[in-house]
Amino acid sequence: MLTIGALVxxxxxxxxxxxxxxxxxxxxxxxxxxxxxxxxxxxxxxQGPRAAVDTLTGSAxxxxxxxxxxxxxxRHEIENQALLGWLGQAAADxxxxxxxxxxxxxxxRAGLLDGxxxxxxxxxxxxxxxxxxxxxxxxxxRWVEDGRFITASGVSxxxxxxxxxxxxxxxxxxxxxxxxxxxYLPNTDPEDDPFAAD
Amino acid sequence: MLTIGALVxxxxxxxxxxxxxxxxxxxxxxxxxxxxxxxxxxxxxxQGPRAAVDTLTGSAxxxxxxxxxxxxxxRHEIENQALLGWLGQAAADxxxxxxxxxxxxxxxRAGLLDGxxxxxxxxxxxxxxxxxxxxxxxxxxRWVEDGRFITASGVSxxxxxxxxxxxxxxxxxxxxxxxxxxxYLPNTDPEDDPFAAD
Numbered sequence: 001m002l003t004i005g006a007l008v009x010x011x012x013x014x015x016x017x018x019x020x021x022x023x024x025x026x027x028x029x030x031x032x033x034x035x036x037x038x039x040x041x042x043x044x045x046x047q048g049p050r051a052a053v054d055t056l057t058g059s060a061x062x063x064x065x066x067x068x069x070x071x072x073x074x075r076h077e078i079e080n081q082a083l084l085g086w087l088g089q090a091a092a093d094x095x096x097x098x099x100x101x102x103x104x105x106x107x108x109r110a111g112l113l114d115g116x117x118x119x120x121x122x123x124x125x126x127x128x129x130x131x132x133x134x135x136x137x138x139x140x141x142r143w144v145e146d147g148r149f150i151t152a153s154g155v156s157x158x159x160x161x162x163x164x165x166x167x168x169x170x171x172x173x174x175x176x177x178x179x180x181x182x183x184y185l186p187n188t189d190p191e192d193d194p195f196a197a198d
Numbered sequence: 199m200l201t202i203g204a205l206v207x208x209x210x211x212x213x214x215x216x217x218x219x220x221x222x223x224x225x226x227x228x229x230x231x232x233x234x235x236x237x238x239x240x241x242x243x244x245q246g247p248r249a250a251v252d253t254l255t256g257s258a259x260x261x262x263x264x265x266x267x268x269x270x271x272x273r274h275e276i277e278n279q280a281l282l283g284w285l286g287q288a289a290a291d292x293x294x295x296x297x298x299x300x301x302x303x304x305x306x307r308a309g310l311l312d313g314x315x316x317x318x319x320x321x322x323x324x325x326x327x328x329x330x331x332x333x334x335x336x337x338x339x340r341w342v343e344d345g346r347f348i349t350a351s352g353v354s355x356x357x358x359x360x361x362x363x364x365x366x367x368x369x370x371x372x373x374x375x376x377x378x379x380x381x382y383l384p385n386t387d388p389e390d391d392p393f394a395a396d
Contacts, residue, residue, distance in 0.1 A: 006247070015220035015380060018247070022213035022353065025245025033246045042240060042250035047223025048231045049204070049216070052240035052248035123379060154381030155220065156357075181321060182213060183352030183393045195381045 001029070002169065005036045005063030005090060007103075008043040008051045009083065011073030015155050016100035017051070020067055020162035026178035030170060034063070038083060046072045057086040062093040065165070069158070070101030070121065077106060078131060084110040096165060097149050100158030104151040108132025116146040121154030122195055140196035142187050153193065160187045199227070200367065203234045203261030203288060205301075206241040206249045207281065209271030213353050214298035215249070218265055218360035224376035228368060232261070236281060244270045255284040260291040263363070267356070268299030268319065275304060276329060282308040294363060295347050298356030302349040306330025314344040319352030320393055338394035340385050351391065358385045 004024055006017055024031040034054040037043050042050035055061050068087070077083055087110040091097045099107050101121040105128045107113050114134040119141040121128075129137040138144050143152040143161040152161035163186050167175035172188075179186040187194075202222055204215055222229040232252040235241050240248035253259050266285070275281055285308040289295045297305050299319040303326045305311050311333040318326040318335070327335040336342050341350040341359040350359035361384050365373035370386075377384040385392075 013220070014216045014223060018212045018216035021245055021247055022211070025212060025243075028245070035247050045223075047219055047226070049219055049233050050250035050252075052250050054248075121381060154379070156380050156382035159354075180393070181352070182354050183319060184354040185392055194383055195378070 001032055002064040002095070004031055004033045004065045004067060005055065005061070006033060006067040007069065008035055008037045008053070009073050009077050010044060011046045011071050011076070012043065012069045013071035013101055013155060014045045014047045014049060016069030016071060016103060016158050017067070019156060019159040020098070020100065022182060023159060023162040023166060023178045026181055027166065027170060027174060034061075057083065060089070063090060064094060065096045066090055066094045066098060068099040068103035068106055070099070070103040070105070074102040074105050078109045088112065095148060098152070098161060098165065100152045100161065101154050102128055104128060105131050107149070107151070108135055113149065113151075116149055117144050118146065118149065118151040119144045119153050120151065123154065140193045141190055142193045143190045145190065154195065159184065163188070164190065200229055200262040200293070202229055202231045202263045202265060203253065203259070204231060204265040205267065206233055206235045206251070207271050207275050208242060209244045209269050209274070210241065210267045211269035211299055211353060212243045212245045212247060214267030214269060214301060214356050215265070217354060217357040218296070218298065220380060221357060221360040221364060221376045224379055225364065225368060225372060232259075234259075255281065258287070261288060262292060263294045264288055264292045264296060266297040266301035266304055268297070268301040268303070272300040272303050276307045286310065293346060296350070296359060296363065298350045298359065299352050300326055302326060303329050305347070305349070306333055311347065311349075314347055315342050316344065316347065316349040317342045317351050318349065321352065338391045339388055340391045341388045343388065352393065357382065361386070362388065
């Protein structure tokens with residue numbers, strides 16, 4: 001069983017979080033999902049709906065997989081030293097660290113992507129890249145795997161990234177099954193980025 | 199401004215709900231999203247994560263658009279007469295009634311799809327169809343629009359269905375913008391169903 005710590009903060013992006021969690025949730029015998037936040041009250045997304053919190057960052061719980069979404073709130077959280085500190089420790093404890101969209105800005109600000117290849121969404125690319133000058137930012141990528149750090153580009157790319165993690169842990173058939181059940185046409189090639197020209 | 203009443207019940211499917219809400223949430227000046235449930239406590243999805251509740255079914259609040267997700271919990275809720283009663287009244291008050299995946303089973307059981315064309319996901323097709331014998335179930339469809347009732351097939355099809363509703367309300371450019379921002383390749387043809395042969 002692999003525990004997933006899925007971070008939420010005020011104004012996280014709904015699909016960045018719940019797209020990947022849908023796919024991981026197709027294999028409940030392997031992945032145990034926990035929503036993690038600094039506060040115990042439900043946390044509102046950019047879109048309005050609120051996620052209930054399962055585990056506090058202050059509990060210092062270790063997770064096998066971290067999932068860091070993006071969203072409008074990232075612009076605030078990049079100054080949140082307590083959260084970045086938690087992220088650094090949680091990432092050190094984790095087997096796999098993932099982000100979606102501007103979630104990679106938080107990984108970069110925590111110093112976790114220095115010297116690594118990573119990506120982020122197209123609409124905030126230059127801003128995110130400026131936050132991690134020691135990172136090799138990839139402008140054309142559906143997602144980027146560099147060792148145990150896996151960063152996805154914009155929003156829905158997180159679904160394909162999650163399927164890649166499932167393939168890594170359980171094999172390609174398990175990823176294909178999850179996509180098929182969700183009637184989702186997966187992009188299985190991290191370099192096939194239909195939005196790179198945008 | 200159009201209010202969206204997004205229903206949750208125990209073991210709703212995460213992406214059925216949050217995929218469409220991500221797209222509606224791209225146009226916050228038009229769509230105001232509320233999570234609706236029978237209880238005020240956060241409601242757990244099939245995958246585990248819990249959604250906080252904004253509005254109780256008992257408040258008899260009217261919504262312009264209803265969104266009914268599917269999920270493992272549908273098998274229980276088809277016997278929930280109180281919920282089906284709420285659904286009937288809320289649908290009567292709404293301009294547009296949508297469902298994703300097995301959410302159409304709840305619409306069918308509430309008698310809302312009698313005489314209409316509708317669809318559901320592939321994996322539960324025959325079971326859902328058996329619950330609505332007076333409905334013209336479409337086996338090959340990404341989604342089906344019959345007047346103000348719009349039913350999507352499995353899970354991720356709800357994203358395309360939501361984009362169709364956005365196109366209906368705000369025009370195709372607004373739908374295209376939402377998809378592009380989310381780096382999502384939309385399926386804009388309701389009859390283009392890559393999973394029909396499954």
